Amino acid sequence: MTAPPPQLPGFGSALQIRGVVDAVAAQLREAIFAGTLPPGAAVTEALVASEFGIARPSAKAAIEKVTAEGLLQRTANRSARVLTIDTEDVHDIYQARRRLESAALRDLASTLHAPERARIANEHIRALRAEHPSEIIDHDLEFHLAIIDALDSARMSASYRRILSEVRLCMAQVQGRQLLHPDLIGDEHSRILAALQLGDAESACEHLTTHLGRAESLLVESLTHEE
Structure with a gap:
């Protein structure tokens, strides 16, 4: 026994x-x-x-x-x-996102690696309609997290998850307003993935900057209107 x-x-x-x-x-x-x-x-x-x-x-x-x-x-x-997020917080959050994600994109482009998990998240976004903002947010953040997680760095992923918590909170506080349309988000994500597959780090980072910059501007505008 x-x-x-x-x-x-x-x-x-x-x-x-x-x-x-x-x-x-x-x-x-x-x-x-x-x-x-x-x-x-x-x-x-x-x-x-x-x-x-x-x-x-x-x-x-x-x-x-x-x-x-x-x-x-x-x-x-x-x-x-x-936490109450104001426009200065949004600028700081998105600056951190650009720096971390750009570094990740450069590493991934060097190996022509476009994460499958990011592609699947983007397919979910394309299947949604603009009437479902919370679901769009979830899949959008999943796309960006997949980019970071593809580096296989537990500490970087943990740091980025905290930033995304603040992003999710910010979006939740203004999601009553229409932000980016899912078709536009899907197109911009697809350009990032295509650049990664080609090993074009500069193009991937440029598409990321445009994508995050547009989202940042709309969030700042929404928060400004609510003040």
């Missing part, structure tokens, strides 16, 4: 707590993206504990997890609040 594996003290309960924290963090994230928790809304430990029926330490851990992702911000001795 095989002896049971040794048990680490408290290991099972620690995993259970982590599962609760991850689940609550996911719910908070979705509430922020959906606008249920609007920009500037306070997210307190007491509120989260009460809403989800969990202990205060678990609520605190979930809040800290979402704060680390950049969706909540906390100042000294104050409750966490949903």
Whole structure:
């Protein structure tokens, strides 16, 4: 008879707590993206504990997890609040995106590598209509994340995911307005992939700059109108 594996003290309960924290963090994230928790809304430990029926330490851990992702911000001795993105934030976010993605495109072009995952994400975009902004956003960000993930750098992918959380939040806060049409997004993505397949890094980066620049301008315009 095989002896049971040794048990680490408290290991099972620690995993259970982590599962609760991850689940609550996911719910908070979705509430922020959906606008249920609007920009500037306070997210307190007491509120989260009460809403989800969990202990205060678990609520605190979930809040800290979402704060680390950049969706909540906390100042000294104050409750966490949903991040409010302004036009300066948009410019900074898109500058970071251009630099990271351009570096990725240059590396991929050197091996003529156009990620299949990015191509599939773009096919999903082309199949959508402009009436589905949230789905367009999801597939658009998946396209760009696929470019970064193709580098097989865990740290670069992790850094870029945090930036995309802020991009997703920004788009969610203004998605009531029409941004880029899916056909236009699909065409611009296709040009980037075609340039990668040809090993033309400069063209790929130029198409990326045009694509992100147009999106940045529309986001800034939308935010300006809402101020």
